[in-house]
């Protein structure tokens with residue numbers, strides 16, 4: 001009961017002072033306002049970008065290792081001649097070897113990719129045929145919009161069934177209810193058993209396994225219908241190539257073993273492949289890189305924040321020193337009445353903190369407005385975390401405390417008689 | 424008769440460049456509780472210096488200062504602040520109210536520093552304002568008051584913590600003679616109710632209100648007039 005009114009009165013005095021010199025206070029606080037404002041804004045942009053990257057990488061599956069077949073450069077050159085058949089990429093043998101070798105692996109999903117014409121009635125589209133197993137659908141979560149996904153039995157009985165991506169289904173079948181319809185893909189009929197929403201996102205060099213126009217068919221059925229040899233038109237000539245598997249998606253049991261498994265995998269593939277006809281991609285590495293980038297960003301941010309708060313603090317200190325000089329007589333009066341040095345010190349400290357905290361609060365308003373504008377104008381995701389606001393406010397108060405110390409000390413050291421004599 | 428203050432061979436020396444200035448040169452003075460003193464003397468004779476020393480606003484270079492029998496010369500800055508807060512009330516020639524505070528806030532400053540709670544403080548301020556005739560002006564700023572009103576507000580402030588001693592340095596110096604008379608009558612009433620008062624003045628008419636007149640010259644007591 002004794003302590004609180006004192007602080008309240010100093011705060012009141014600080015606010016009165018601030019209002020009394022409105023323009024001067026505002027100019028003084030500008031440093032704080034823009035310092036805190038830019039920090040809050042930048043944190044929210046960084047946080048938004050980070051969260052977006054994280055979501056996308058999780059879409060790739062942070063426990064996954066993706067190995068893609070790659071046409072070696074020599075093969076590409078040789079492929080120009082008519083009679084040549086290009087032979088490269090991952091093999092069924094690779095699939096088996098990987099499954100048998102690594103203990104930390106939960107599942108290996110083989111993928112065969114072909115471009116085929118899909119037809120329904122009059123409508124034709126070029127679709128990507130994905131020959132895979134039931135486990136494809138367990139790799140990353142994708143919403144099932146209707147029907148069911150592929151299962152073990154489809155494989156066992158070599159069923160002519162297909163799961164379509166939402167976009168493909170909508171474009172191909174338009175208004176029809178797609179489930180149960182027969183769709184012609186690459187000359188064979190398939191029954192549509194399910195629709196899924198594809199998570200097709202490009203992430204720099206990596207891409208989620210999904211595409212917009214995907215048709216998922218059991219791998220053994222794809223092999224049986226279309227074989228392993230593909231003919232492709234390239235630069236006016238027909239290129240023949242034989243690729244067994246286009247992709248192997250390896251899911252590791254626990255995230256801690258992703259990187260060791262990846263290096264073991266690299267070792268094994270190098271042993272069995274003469275040419276560099278594959279590429280290993282690890283989303284986790286991407287995640288690590290994203291985190292490293294974010295750390296760097298945070299360091300830069302911290303430096304900018306530090307500098308602007310330093311500038312803001314110096315501005316506040318400057319104005320408080322002027323304030324002490326102007327109010328020398330007041331200090332003398334208070335001392336004559338019986339105020340202790342510590343009480344004068346406390347008063348000026350609190351007044352400085354009122355100034356810096358007000359600046360911080362205004363800065364937070366600016367810091368909230370900027371990300372809102374960024375999101376409105378660019379559609380970029382921004383996230384203002386409550387922590388960043390609390391920390392900003394705390395730092396504003398701390399700036400007041402630190403930069404208020406010297407002026408407050410000057411005020412407290414004044415000789416009362418000298419101070420009273422001052423006009 | 425109770426001695427509230429006793430000065431013994433008080434020296435106050437200022438360093439002015441190389442030269443030493445003795446503002447007070449061995450002043451010895453007993454002040455009885457409830458007495459009313461006027462300090463007179465030419466400009467620069469050491470009147471204000473004496474008053475500041477009495478009020479523990481300044482420290483003597485040497486000598487002995489007993490306040491209620493306690494030697495306060497070795498007191499720390501903090502202890503001296505506390506003595507000022509509880510035992511002394513200052514009244515100045517230029518009123519020295521804090522301009523950005525209201526009259527109420529000026530008057531309750533000593534209560535604020537002594538840590539009074541809100542209810543007692545506002546009751547005390549009301550009765551002080553009543554006593555000095557400023558009950559209607561509490562929410563105004565000092566600049567809106569006349570000189571006499573300002574000085575009465577200053578007196579109310581000086582009385583807030585019920586100190587035993589009032590110290591006034593030319594309290595009527597900035598006032599016309601009619602207003603001066605009102606202020607002096609107020610001080611006289613306070614003295615009659617037991618306050619010890621020491622006031623510095625150049626004006627013999629003002630000094631006439633006091634019981635005892637102390638004349639100083641060059642930092643030394645020249646003579647003392649009035650009944651004992």
Ligand SMILES: Nc1ncnc2c1ncn2[C@@H]1O[C@H](COP(=O)(O)OP(=O)(O)OP(=O)(O)O)[C@@H](O)[C@H]1O
Pocket residue numbers: 437438439444445446464465466467468469470471472473
């Ligand atoms: N801080 C100081 N530094 C140096 N000399 C001082 C200081 N304060 C007072 N003096 C000197 O001490 C002497 C006494 O000063 P003081 O203010 O007590 O005089 P005074 O009697 O109150 O005069 P006045 O009637 O003009 O107010 C003067 O010579 C003055 O110049």
Ligand SMILES: [Mg+2]
Pocket residue numbers: 470471472592
């Ligand atoms: Mg003087």
